Amino acid sequence: MDQNPANHFLPLIAAMSPAELEHEIERPSKLQMQQVQYVRSRIDIAYAPFDYINSGALLAIVGITPGRQQMGNALRECHKHLRAGVDGITALAAAKVFASFSGPMRANLVAMLDEIGVHRLIGVESTASLWTDRSELAHFTSALRYPVFVDGKNYSGAPDMTGVPVMREQLDTFLADELRALPKAIFVPLGPKVSAALEMAADRAGIDRTRILSGLPHPSGANAERIAYFLGRKPRATLSSKMNPDKIDAARASITRKIRKMEAQHGL
Numbered sequence: 001m002d003q004n005p006a007n008h009f010l011p012l013i014a015a016m017s018p019a020e021l022e023h024e025i026e027r028p029s030k031l032q033m034q035q036v037q038y039v040r041s042r043i044d045i046a047y048a049p050f051d052y053i054n055s056g057a058l059l060a061i062v063g064i065t066p067g068r069q070q071m072g073n074a075l076r077e078c079h080k081h082l083r084a085g086v087d088g089i090t091a092l093a094a095a096k097v098f099a100s101f102s103g104p105m106r107a108n109l110v111a112m113l114d115e116i117g118v119h120r121l122i123g124v125e126s127t128a129s130l131w132t133d134r135s136e137l138a139h140f141t142s143a144l145r146y147p148v149f150v151d152g153k154n155y156s157g158a159p160d161m162t163g164v165p166v167m168r169e170q171l172d173t174f175l176a177d178e179l180r181a182l183p184k185a186i187f188v189p190l191g192p193k194v195s196a197a198l199e200m201a202a203d204r205a206g207i208d209r210t211r212i213l214s215g216l217p218h219p220s221g222a223n224a225e226r227i228a229y230f231l232g233r234k235p236r237a238t239l240s241s242k243m244n245p246d247k248i249d250a251a252r253a254s255i256t257r258k259i260r261k262m263e264a265q266h267g268l
Contacts, residue, residue, distance in 0.1 A: 003173065005033065005146070006092060009047040013075065014082040021079050025072040033146060036166050038159065043166055044149045046071065049078040050099075050142065052092040053181050057139035058122040059130065060185040061101065061109070064161075064194050065144035067154040074099035097131070100140030101219070106131065108219035108227050113188070115231050116213070116252070117259045121186065121266065139182060143189075143197040145174045157193040162200060175201040186211050186262065191218045213258055215251025 012030050013021070024031045028046035035044050048071040066074065077098040081091035101109055113119065113127040122137050124130070130138035144167055148155040161167040179187075179201055187202075189195040195214040202209055217226040228234035229248055236245050 004051070005047055006049065006051045006088065010049070010078075010082065010088050010091070013049070013079050016079065018079070021075060022072075025068065025075055031075075034166055038164055038166070041150050041159070042152075043155075043164065044152070045166065045170070046147045046149070048074045048147050049092050049095040050074060050145050052089070052096045053141075053178055054093075054136065054139040055181050055183075056136065057182055057185045058137045059113075059118060059127075060139040060141060060182050060187045062187055062189045062194055062198055063101070063140075063142045064157060064191060065142045065155050066099070066147045068147070068149070070099050071147045096140060097135050100131075104221050105219045108221075108223075109190075111231055112216055112219065112227065116216075116255050117263070118186075118188070118213075121259065121262055139185060141178060143175060143194050143201075144170045145178070146170065157191070161193065161197055171197055171201055172204070176205040179205040179207050186213060188213050188216055190216065210258060210261070213255045215255055217248070 009031060016024065016030075023029075028044065031047045033045045033047050035042065037043075048066055050066060074095040078091045078095035081094050082088070086094075110126065110128045119125065119127050124134050124137065144155070144161060148161075148167060148170075150158075155161075161171065175197070179198075187198060189198045189212065192214075195212070198212055199209055199214070201207075202212060217223050217230050219227065225234065225240060225243060226248060229236070229239060229243065229245060230252060239245055
């Protein structure tokens with residue numbers, strides 16, 4: 001896989017009309033990076049402008065892979081900047097911040113990050129500012145940097161990314177190098193599949209696992225009950241049978257210990 005695919009794809013994006021871009025978002029052709037058959041599934045990897053790395057970031061939030069909506073938002077923003085004559089690096093940076101964790105997911109994520117004290121660690125009143133006037137402190141990324149689709153649908157963790165060669169290639173080619181490029185950052189993986197991939201890449205990159213805050217509930221709306229319990233807004237006695245409060249409590253305790261250790265190291 002090309003180490004710097006933006007060099008190839010940005011000129012193509014700049015040359016597209018808005019209608020062509022919309023077609024590429026729905027059915028990538030010019031933006032298709034790879035297509036393979038794995039067992040009984042078709043796996044497609046498309047290009048979207050998530051290449052930018054904010055090497056000065058103090059916090060890196062790691063999702064699984066951009067979905068089609070996020071891909072579309074990033075491509076439209078990048079296209080707008082490129083057509084206005086902005087340089088590629090600036091267009092990539094703008095697209096990445098604009099498309100990262102928008103809507104209700106962002107509100108849930110901010111609530112959980114503030115609850116565990118991440119805002120104090122990075123010196124802001126609320127992590128909400130990472131999407132506004134303090135975006136220089138944050139890096140938004142994914143275990144699989146470029147959008148992955150399984151049988152045309154957003155990839156959500158199956159099949160296991162560490163066991164699929166075309167996905168493992170993304171982890172080995174991009175994620176480990178990305179971690180090395182973020183020497184000051186603490187990492188927040190969203191979901192257990194992302195935690196496993198991030199820890200594997202951290203070992204490969206020589207990154208201390210104590211910098212990884214694993215166990216935060218995924219901030220999607222479908223996870224509302226787990227998030228509410230994590231935030232202390234829903235009593236244990238009222239949880240549905242599908243919840244595992246002991247697991248959530250253990251994850252929160254582990255994260256809290258890491259945060260307190262970091263605060264002590266920084267004299268907070």
